[in-house]
Amino acid sequence: MASSCFLRQILFSSLPTNLPSRSDPLSPPFPKNLTCSAPSTASLSISSIEILTNSRRKLSEVRSMATEKGKQEKKKVEIFDTEENLAVELAKYTADLSDKYCKEKGAFTVVVSGGSLIKSLRKLVEVGSIDWPRWHFFWVDERVVPKHHEDSNYKLAYDAFLSKVPIPPGNVYAINESLSAEAAAEDYETCLKHLVKTGVLRVSESTGFPKFDLMLLGMGPDGHVASLFPGHGLCDEKKRWVASVTDSPKPPSERITFTFPVINSSACVALVVCGSGKAEAVEAALKKTGDVPAGCVSAEEELVWFLDKPACSKL
Numbered sequence: 001m002a003s004s005c006f007l008r009q010i011l012f013s014s015l016p017t018n019l020p021s022r023s024d025p026l027s028p029p030f031p032k033n034l035t036c037s038a039p040s041t042a043s044l045s046i047s048s049i050e051i052l053t054n055s056r057r058k059l060s061e062v063r064s065m066a067t068e069k070g071k072q073e074k075k076k077v078e079i080f081d082t083e084e085n086l087a088v089e090l091a092k093y094t095a096d097l098s099d100k101y102c103k104e105k106g107a108f109t110v111v112v113s114g115g116s117l118i119k120s121l122r123k124l125v126e127v128g129s130i131d132w133p134r135w136h137f138f139w140v141d142e143r144v145v146p147k148h149h150e151d152s153n154y155k156l157a158y159d160a161f162l163s164k165v166p167i168p169p170g171n172v173y174a175i176n177e178s179l180s181a182e183a184a185a186e187d188y189e190t191c192l193k194h195l196v197k198t199g200v201l202r203v204s205e206s207t208g209f210p211k212f213d214l215m216l217l218g219m220g221p222d223g224h225v226a227s228l229f230p231g232h233g234l235c236d237e238k239k240r241w242v243a244s245v246t247d248s249p250k251p252p253s254e255r256i257t258f259t260f261p262v263i264n265s266s267a268c269v270a271l272v273v274c275g276s277g278k279a280e281a282v283e284a285a286l287k288k289t290g291d292v293p294a295g296c297v298s299a300e301e302e303l304v305w306f307l308d309k310p311a312c313s314k315l
């Protein structure tokens with residue numbers, strides 16, 4: 001396949017001259033002082049990115065350098081001609097992982113964000129072979145609003161997805177929105193700890209944080225993931241599994257969010273980003289032209305960026 005492919009290589013260590021550099025005045029005003037609290041074994045040093053094109057899509061694959069433990073995490077960037085194609089491939093990717101984990105361990109633990117990701121999951125409900133009763137469904141972040149509120153990530157997922165598939169209600173872990181943000185975060189963390197004890201949720205051997213099978217994440221135009229915003233101190237959280245936010249720059253201000261150590265202990269992470277409005281943040285995350293939370297995301301086994309063409313227009 002590679003022979004019929006267009007191949008382009010970008011070396012992260014020496015950026016192409018036609019692309020804005022870190023100090024370029026046209027670069028987005030992303031903070032430069034963000035540090036990530038990824039577990040030590042997930043600390044990565046990206047060496048290069050290869051972009052391959054076939055008739056249907058571009059496929060780029062980033063191989064990270066070895067982690068401290070010598071294990072190689074696989075990074076891929078998949079670029080699709082249209083959001084429709086992206087949605088089809090995202091459904092296949094998720095269904096394949098569901099199949100693998102349901103066979104291997106009898107359950108599939110899946111985490112979703114809110115936002116535009118949910119629309120891109122629409123093709124999943126059409127996949128006939130998924131063993132839905134074995135799914136356990138979580139949110140990487142949630143707004144502290146009633147479940148019927150327009151801002152609720154639960155409502156978004158329920159209306160578009162959960163109401164259409166037979167995941168047992170007992171396997172859907174929504175937050176207790178009657179609590180304060182702080183108490184709701186504690187409550188969710190307690191729930192995760194209980195699921196670890198009962199064997200529903202495994203724990204990463206290298207980090208001690210819960211290890212979800214798949215995390216499906218969106219990214220905001222400012223490069224935020226979950227409710228971890230650029231320059232916010234929570235990006236540095238090292239101990240808590242779930243944290244509260246009371247000063248979210250994007251309304252509503254009260255939220256709860258998984259922390260980076262939890263996100264980055266996942267077996268697989270799919271970062272799904274569409275639209276030209278996010279191209280600068282994609283560039284910042286992948287080419288390190290700015291410090292954005294999305295650039296701190298990693299996975300223990302595989303991280304895949306699903307991008308449409310407008311979102312990768314600055315790569």
Ligand SMILES: O=C1O[C@H](COP(=O)(O)O)[C@@H](O)[C@H](O)[C@H]1O
Pocket residue numbers: 113114115116117141142143153217218219220221224225226227250
């Ligand atoms: O506030 C949030 O925003 C992000 C990104 O949303 P998008 O609509 O720009 O894709 C989302 O991933 C997060 O879950 C949500 O709470």
